[in-house]
Amino acid sequence: MSRKSFRQAINEALRQEMRRDERVILMGEDIAGGKGGTSGVEEAWGGVLGVTKGLYTEFGPDRVLDTPITEASYIGAAAGAAATGLRPVAELMFVDFVGCCLDQIMNQAAKFRYMFGGKARTPLVIRAMYGAGFSAAAQHSQALYPIFTHIPGLKVVIPSSAYEAKGLLIEAIRDDDPVIFLENKLMYDEEEEVPDEPYTIPFGEANLTREGDDVTIVAFGRMVALANQAADLLQKQGISCTVIDPRTTSPLDTGTILDCVAETGRLVIVDESSPRCNMATDIAALVAEEGFDTLKAPIRRVTPPHTPVPFSTALEKHYMPDADKIAAAVRSVMAYAAKQEA
Amino acid sequence: MAERIAPITMPKFGLAMTEGTVVGWLAKTGDNITAGQELVEIETTKITNVYESPVSGMLRRQIAQEGEIQPVGALIGVVADATVPEAEIDAFIAGFEAETTRKSDDGDTTATPANTIIEVGTLRLRVQDSGNAHSGKIPVVLIHGFAGSLENWMLTQPVLAEQTRVIAFDLPGHGESSKSVGDGTTRTMARTVQDLMNTLSIDRAHIVGHSLGGAIALELAALGPDLVASLTLIAPAGLGPAVNGVFIEGILTADRRKTLEPVLSLLVHDKTLISRQMIEDMIRFKRLDGVLPGLRTLAAASFEGNRQSISLLAALENYVGPVSILWGENDEILPVANADIIPDQGMVTRYAGTGHMPQLERAGEVAERLATIVTGQDNP
Known part of the structure; x- marks a missing residue:
């Protein structure tokens, strides 16, 4: 056990699975480092943010494939390779680029098992980074997990820390269905204790990072840490929160969400994707339908506004959910309850 | 003669502890206290434990407030x-x-011994080698139980390390050691302990075994009596018939906090000792590749429902060195009634109000008892 960054945890998961199973291959733009251009360095980068560093030199060009900048072709190739016996991990770099290859994911990979009478397996992982806060502007900052969650046949994973990332990525690689694995780009340097050995975290099992009596907060990916910061703050003011990290949006652990709401009676959902038809609306609908009797106050959602992500750092800061906004939402549902009881 | 003014400082429970929370003072400012009296309750991420006053005198100040x-x-x-x-x-x-600030500027000079991975045959074992190897006293080897780890000795090891060299380690299939357990029998585990001692150039040691580790200690005594300077068995398996099959089955099958908490609660009499972190650590341990098959093999080799399929009474009777057996009267996993079959009841110490883990629940008494065994002053 040692401290590892989110980046190292993902790298270690890829490395250990590639050592364990030679069917695991990597594909993507610049994942081998673009061969270093004219510098002559064989592995100059290891991915645009260094996540795949050292894998090209260990596993060679047969298993770490630098692809042309044509998402439709290599995501399609990865889906085909998965259907015919390999276990590819394809990297889409920025999730925003899914626009170029959505047909391969939505109409092909996600449908193989269903269209081929349950006889085809598609053990494909597509990794991509998501999220704002990098001042990378509107085409490189989106949190598009609701789009994937909407498509039956895909599993969608959003790790909230280094420990979670390693276990969930190994689970994704060993899974026989297509898995979309989304990494928040602000988290790559965040460190925590991560076991050196391989381990798996099952999909569809939410993690409670804390348990409280007053309000349930559901948060995804990087928002989990912000929700915990808000909960620390609120604890000092006498409000105790449960924080749920669902880990996967598909499958979604609806049972844990409903159970926790039944205990606290109040729900705040934190989702950094655009507010219409996102995970916050999905979970709000679930609880309104199946947990209405347990609610003591209206459900509150903390999301960005329905706009493209601004490039301006000042505007981007306003755009993003943060601990203060989460705490304010929690206080507002508590205030509602107090008003009702008065 | 003691100093006129004595500091009470945040204690270190186990090697991994870096900070603690004051849960509550058990003495008021102005109270007269004696050395060894329960003074303050401290919570770490691993455990909540009562800290006993190292000195006598009047508690003049509570500097850290509750919750701090x-x-x-x-x-x-x-x-x-x-x-x-x-x-x-x-x-x-x-x-x-001022002194503390100056010291911390100098850097930490009291570095704790790191865990090391040691190759023993085809296995890799995580070992915590602490204490003074040149004390001239016989070293101690601590063997944890089923689904435990070297961290079970976090309150024992530091006390013994003041006396002699102390080896705590993760058995195969546990902690951060290799997850391969072979046939999973206590005999195979005892051979691994033998190999580990050999690798560490320890030809004789005081052997302390807890639970299944107690059965392994007895196997070791049968395998190589010369290796064993004394035996201390804490709530050991292998003596007496009963085991709580619900615990074994629960460890194997429960994998979420809600289902695992009642299982881990069986370990202790004071249920508040089971912290959120302990449950999380067990969940994380069980997620590691190879852990579940290993635990299943170990359980199948020694337990069958509510019965133990091993008996090491003969090994106990044949061992000629000193033996101490410590047992909690409220043990919910290996009931204290198991101790009734031990022919020499003089060996047995029973702790009231204590569950399956006296080395946590009666940490001070157990560590002190072990220290007397190590220094040859024990008089059971």
Whole structure:
């Protein structure tokens, strides 16, 4: 056990699975480092943010494939390779680029098992980074997990820390269905204790990072840490929160969400994707339908506004959910309850 | 003669502890306390434990308030004679804090021994080798139980390390050791302990075994009596018929906090000792590749429902060295009634109000008892 960054945890998961199973291959733009251009360095980068560093030199060009900048072709190739016996991990770099290859994911990979009478397996992982806060502007900052969650046949994973990332990525690689694995780009340097050995975290099992009596907060990916910061703050003011990290949006652990709401009676959902038809609306609908009797106050959602992500750092800061906004939402549902009881 | 003013500092429970929370003071400011009296309850991420006063005198100050988090070694209280003026105590506190700041600027000189991975045959074992290897005293080897780890000795090891070299390690299939357990029998595990001692150039040691580790200790005594200077068995398996099959099955099948908490609660009499972190650590341990098959093999080799399929009574009777057997009267996993079959009841110490883990629940008494065994002053 040692401290590892989110980046190292993902790298270690890829490395250990590639050592364990030679069917695991990597594909993507610049994942081998673009061969270093004219510098002559064989592995100059290891991915645009260094996540795949050292894998090209260990596993060679047969298993770490630098692809042309044509998402439709290599995501399609990865889906085909998965259907015919390999276990590819394809990297889409920025999730925003899914626009170029959505047909391969939505109409092909996600449908193989269903269209081929349950006889085809598609053990494909597509990794991509998501999220704002990098001042990378509107085409490189989106949190598009609701789009994937909407498509039956895909599993969608959003790790909230280094420990979670390693276990969930190994689970994704060993899974026989297509898995979309989304990494928040602000988290790559965040460190925590991560076991050196391989381990798996099952999909569809939410993690409670804390348990409280007053309000349930559901948060995804990087928002989990912000929700915990808000909960620390609120604890000092006498409000105790449960924080749920669902880990996967598909499958979604609806049972844990409903159970926790039944205990606290109040729900705040934190989702950094655009507010219409996102995970916050999905979970709000679930609880309104199946947990209405347990609610003591209206459900509150903390999301960005329905706009493209601004490039301006000042505007981007306003755009993003943060601990203060989460705490304010929690206080507002508590205030509602107090008003009702008065 | 003690110093006129004595600092009470944040204790270090186990090697991994860096800070602790003051849960509550068990003495009020102005109370006269004696050395060994329960003084303050401290919570770490791993455990909540009562800290006993190292000195006698009047508790003059509670510096750390309830709920406050302080690093190990920080001043949390002051004990002094009633005659010491307040101003002198203020000066002592100011001086202590200045000294602490100076020391921390110098860097941490009391580095704790790191865990090392040692190759033993085809296995890799995580070992915590602490204490003084040149004390001239026989070393101690601590063997944890089923689904445990070397961390089960976090309150025992530091006390013994003041006396001699102390080896705690993760058995195969546990902690951060290799997850391959072979046939999973206590005999195979005992051979691994033998190999480990050999690798560490230890030809004779005081062997302390807890639970399934107690059965392994007995196997080791049968395998190589010369290796074993003394046997201390804490709530051991292998003696008596009963085991709580619900616990074994629960460890194997429960994988979420809600289902695992009642299982782990069987370990202790005081259920508040099972912290959120302990449950999380068990969940994380069970997620590691190879852990579940290993635990299943180990369980199948020694337990069958509510019965133990192993008996090491003969090994106990054949062993000629000193034996101490410590058992909690409220053990919910290996019931204390199992101890009734031990022919020499003089060996057995029973602790009231204590569950399956006396080395946590009666940490002070157990560590002290072990220290007397190590120093040859034990008189059972």
